[in-house]
Amino acid sequence: MAEDGMLLNFAISDSVIKPEAKFKGGTWRDRLSAKKRAQHRPQPGDGSKQNNESKNPNKIAIPGTRPTKRQKTTESREFPDSGDHDRRSRSQQHPRHFVSSLFTSNPESQHTEEPKNDEPMEDAKPTNAPLIDGIDTFTNLGLSPNLAAHLLTKLELKAPTAIQKASITQLLKEQSDAFIQAETGSGKTLAYLLPLVDRIMALSKATKEAGVHRDSGLFAIVLAPTRELCKQISVVLENLLRCANWLVGGTVIGGEKKKSEKARLRKGLNILVATPGRLVDHLDNTQVLDVSNVRWLVLDEGDRLMDMGFEEELQGIVKKLDARQRPSRVPGVPTRRTTILCSATLKMNVQRLGEISLQDAVHIKADPEDEDEQTRNANKDEEESFRVPAQLKQSYAVVAAKLRLVSLTAYLKRTFLRKGSVMKAIVFVSCADEVDFLFEVLSRKHGERGQKKNDDDEDDEENDDEKKEKEQEREQLSPHGTIAPGNAFANPANPVALHRLHGSLPQHVRTATLNSFSKSKDASVMVCTDVASRGLDLPNVDLVIEYDPAFSADDHTHRIGRTARLGRDGRAVIFLQPGSEEKYVEILKRGYRDGGKALTRTDATEILKRGFGGNTEASSKNWEEKTTDWQMDVERWALDNPEYLEMARRAFQSHIRAYATHIAAERSMFNIKELHLGHLAKSFALRDRPGKINVPGLRPGKEETKKDFKADRGGALGRKRKADGAAGDTMSSTDDATREAAREASRKMRAKVKEHMSAVNEFNLA
Structure with a gap:
């Protein structure tokens, strides 16, 4: 045998040279590139490069054999194709090792951190608390003794707040229109309900013979922007009317059965709480709704009513009430209608609604004498003040896009580490799909396997058992699947119930979930959209987390207003990405009466050390390993379960779409062109490249659009040629019906996509 057919490399021992595996998969471009790189590798003994080549056994070429393709590493490709992963996972001979890159290539903060003041700050005096000087009581304000006693004995309300004192005094004294402006959480609902109920109760005294009852007619209408707020106002109203059981209140809101609402209206109501859209529907189609006696109209959360596009409906309601008003048969009923507008801000759209x-109208605000000197000085500039309660402690966290999901989990871990430290927390996000995704991630256990089919029957049975156990656990907490244990962050010694709420849920599910969260006496977290940001008084909410910044500064004010209500303490934190989003801090400082000195800052490193490492001063990198392990576990869980992978993709696309809807004045801070989509995809447990994350029903990419256009043009050309070949210009009735059906289907599809992409539909209101 000739020896010249063998080439030996004596620079490397035989123990180092190992047979290389042939990796398959990937796109044809990747395979072609790997082939070219293998063909152009220099041979051993080429001089200066020999030492470098000898260090890597993968670069040894053997004559007469096909060059082996180089394995693609995760450092060069952070988001591999999920289809490739599935193909390789079916072959267990050479499993792929994916290396996470959570802590690499993250952008640095562009703003230097201000030096912290080590001196302890004095606790700010609550600005929305009831007056405690002992002089002002509900009886002294002019309310009837029965109503004032009911407030004290049944509702345990001893003293009014500053805005309640100003509103009740004014609305009982004069029958004029009013604009009530007060910061969130100051008790505006009672500020207009108490004088309204007191005046209607007074009508019973004027009517000595039969008195006022449910058949006497409808006297007042309260309009609110969301169904949840209508429900809450209705509950407060029912509590007040227990001292006057001859008066009846009710609601008409979207999502409820119109048949039952008509039956309720037919029986008779004295005070009606409604959303604008449903009230317009009943005014046009329900004959039993008689508004001739309506003498009080309340527009609660006026800025939100205008923001959500209810201007046309409100104009129609006012015109219909004016046109249908008649002299009342009940003695003592005023001759003109009183309209009350409530808002925490005085924006241009609120002024438009006032017109x-x-x-x-009389502008009603809290009496400056009822506020401390610091609050009076801050309220001089109405335009710059967001009316944030002084006792609310705010902070912001600068978190890179890749670290958002792990930082949220770490923050919740630290928050609920000890039992009793925090009772309830609310996490606000921008869209409903993201709510569903976070709900699944935060309720899963570490190491929980997906529902992917395996070759081993025992593994399949184990997966089925885990799925059944998880479903049974959720059914025990909620039959609707909106409540689950917060396994991802809760301490076993301090279990936490996780809730989800958004506008795409059915109305009865939204109501049941919100009631469960409100009445829960255990630690709870609710992940929700802005549907829960307005006017809701949720007891014992200690913490508000803005995982996604609000679409406007006013929405931010209402979000954080879910805590620190009626003088109670509260905390709020907002997640901001490094870069232009950090400019939003200047807007946050405007809401403070001390110029933002109490606004504190933290970063992702500190949050992760506290959550996964337990100590911010830890010098070891153990917290990095735990963080990476948790992130990798979530990514594997998403890849192994097609249902959750699709959910993550939808959440990613919906989040980007919602990010582009910030108001124009703040769009420079939230510039969608500055988003790193690859890093952002990692916060949704995605390993796909952003360009390959396509979701049905959402906007396709450029390539797909071109293909659809060419296909459509080719089809149109074919139809034209077929039409030209037909005899004459007449078309058969069958062809007409086919084209009409196609056009109708196209219109329905466009309407469905438009509805899906509509921002207002997120809240599913009216």
Whole structure:
């Protein structure tokens, strides 16, 4: 045998040279590139490069054999194709090792951190607490003794707040329109309900013969932007009317059965709480709804009513009430209608709503004498003040896009580490798909396997058992699947119930979930959209987390207003990405009466050390390993379960779409062009490249659009040629019906996509 057919490399021992595995998969471009790189590798003994080549056994070429393709590493490709992963996972001979890159290539903060003041700050005096000087009571404000006693004995309300004192005094004294402006959490609902109920109760005294009852007619209408707020107002109203059981209140809101609402209206109501859209529907189609006696109209959360596009409906309601008003048969009923507008801000759209509904209105604010000197000085500039309660402690966290999900989990871990430290927390996000995704991630256990089919029957049975156990656990907490244990962050010694709430859920599910969260006496977390940001008084909410910044500064004010209500303490934190989003801090500082000195800052490193390492001063990197392990576990869980992978993709696309809807004045801070989509995809447990994350129903990429256009043009050309070949210009009735059906289907599809992409549909209101 000739020896010249063998080439030996004596620079490397035989123990180092190992047979290389042939990796398959990937796109044809990747395979072609790997082939070219293998063909152009220099041979051993080429001089200066020999030492470098000898260090890597993968670069040894053997004559007469096909060059082996080089394995693609995760450092060069952070988001591999999920289809490739599935193909390789079916072959267990050479499993792929994926290396996470959570802590690499993250952008640095562009703003230097201000030096912290080590001196302890004095606790700010609550600005929305009831007056405790002992002089002002509900009886002294002019309310009837029965109603004042009911507030004290049944509702345990001893003293009014500053805005309640100003509103009740004014609305009982004069019958004029009013604009009530007060910071969130100050008790505006009672500020207009108490004088309204007191005046209607007074009508019973004027009517000595039969008195006022449910058949006497409808006297007042309260409009609110969301169904949840209507429900809450209705509960407060029912509590007040227990001292006057001859008066009846009710609601008409979207999502409820109109048949039952008509039956309720037919029986008779004295005070009606409604959303604008449903009230317009009943005014046009329900004959039993008689508004001739309506003498009080309340527009609660006026800025939100205008933001959600209810201007046309509100104009129609005001015109219909004016046109249908008649002299009342009940003695003591005023001759003109009183309209009350409530809002925490005085924006241009609120002024526009005032022009539509108010006449010679009185501007009602808290009396400066009831506020401390610091609050009086801050309220001089109405334009710059967001009316944030002084006792609310705010902070912001600068978190890179890749670290968002692990940082949220770490923050919740630290928050609920000890039992009793925090009772309830709310996590606000921008879209409903993201709510569903976070709900699944935060309720899963570490190491929980997906529902992927395996070759081993025992593994399949184990997966089925885990799925059944998880479903049974959720059914025990909620039959609707909106409540689950917070396994991802809760301490076993301190279990936490996780809730989800958004506008795409059915109304009865939204109501049941919100009631469960409100009445829960155990630690709870609710992940929700802005559907729960307005006017809701949720007891014992200690913490508000803005995982996604609000679409406007006013929405931010209402979000954090779910805590620190009626003088109670509260905390709020907002997640901001490094870069232009950090400019939002200047807007946050405007809401403070001390110029933002109490606003504190933290970063992702500190949060992760506290959550996964337990100590911010830890010098070891153990917290990095735990963080990476948790992230990798979530990514494997998503890849192994097609249902959750699709959910993550939808959440990613919906989040980007919602990110582009910030108001124009703040769009420079939240510039969608500055988003790193690859890093952002990692916070949704995705390993796909952003360009390959396509979701049905959402906007396709450029390549797909071109293909659809060419296909459509080719089809149109074919149809034209077929039409030209037909005799004459007449078309058969069958062809007409086919084209009409196609056009109708196209219109329905466009309407469905438009509805899906509509921002207002997120809240599913009216």
